[in-house]
Amino acid sequence: MRHQLPDVKIDQFEGPYDLLIELAKQEKVKLSEVSLSSLTQSFIAYMEQAKIPAEIVASFVIVASTLLLIKARQVLPKLTPEEDEEVNDFEERIALYQKYRDAAEVLGLQWNTRPLLSAHFFAEGEYNVPTQDAPMPIISATLLADAMRACIGKIPPPPQVRAHLTPRGRSLRELLTLFQERLSRTTTVVFQETMRRATPQEQAVSFLAVLEMARNQEITLEQQEAFGTLTLHKL
């Protein structure tokens, strides 16, 4: 008859003693020489079916062999003194292990429930030593390029030119006075000659001034052809 696999889950690093105690708990027996032998079958069945990592399987084999020795002792009570010692030693180990196992359980319950805190525990920006739990962030050329593009996208466009400041030229009145002054000293003035260094704007305003003077009958204007020399004659 195939023994059913005990419903015991053993972590990779929880050893054979742990398995033995779990089995005893499940079969509701106290750990003693008699009960240990009764657990032999379950233990070996578990070993056969569970995938125990190769690196720790030896420790399970040692325990299994000791359990078999205990079982044998009940059938053939005559053992050598060394074998007797081995069985006693084993029982002692299991009992001792159980004490620490219990203590560990108490620590587990208390773990992190009321921690004592170091200075600046609540301070912001506390320096944390990087641990293995902090994996290297994923960085790729594409991600960097995207981030760079995003940064560039945030740069505001250069401001649009709204208005030009230009030097204000002489006014119509000023230019009018200028021509009147010239004509007070001479009888004729050639318009083009007065405009050699003038800006287009000033030329236009000057022309208006000249037309104004003509309208006021201060001068007469003479021009032989279109775009030809314009001469001012004082009246």
Place this chain on the structure above:
Amino acid sequence: MNTLAQQLQALLFTAGEAVSYRDLCELTHASDEQLAAAIDELRSSLSTTGLALITTATHTQLVTSPDVAEFLAQFSTTDENELSKAALETLSLIAYRGPITRIDIDVLRGVDSRRMVRQLLLRGLIRQLKIAGQASQYEITEEFLAHIGMTNKEELPNFSELSSHEGLTRLLDRT
């Protein structure tokens, strides 16, 4: 006038983390015995305050007192990383019997504990004490005590029984 205990308190306050006895002796020009006396003095003078001293085999640290731990626990978010059963088992052996060699841990647990020990070292819960020409020993850190809410490993449940268990001593002496 300032006493060694006062200097010690100031150093531990400004350090904000565990400081080794060796460093403290060097910084205060005190002998090992003077330092031990000053630590006792500081510990008793802190007993009516919200602070306490954690002491291990090699280090000491100024922390909040166990009396206010419950009060403070409401403000601190607890570490999500729980310890596995095997890790706790290894840790309790080191706490009760440390400084202890890895071979002795293996004997007591009946299984290879190498990876467990490495994991605990990485989490800063134990430290390795290297002794020339001998197998390394392992001892709990202040961080372990802080997590468990104790200032001293003697406060562990059944400490005297489990730390000097007769059968255990016999077992370890044999190996």
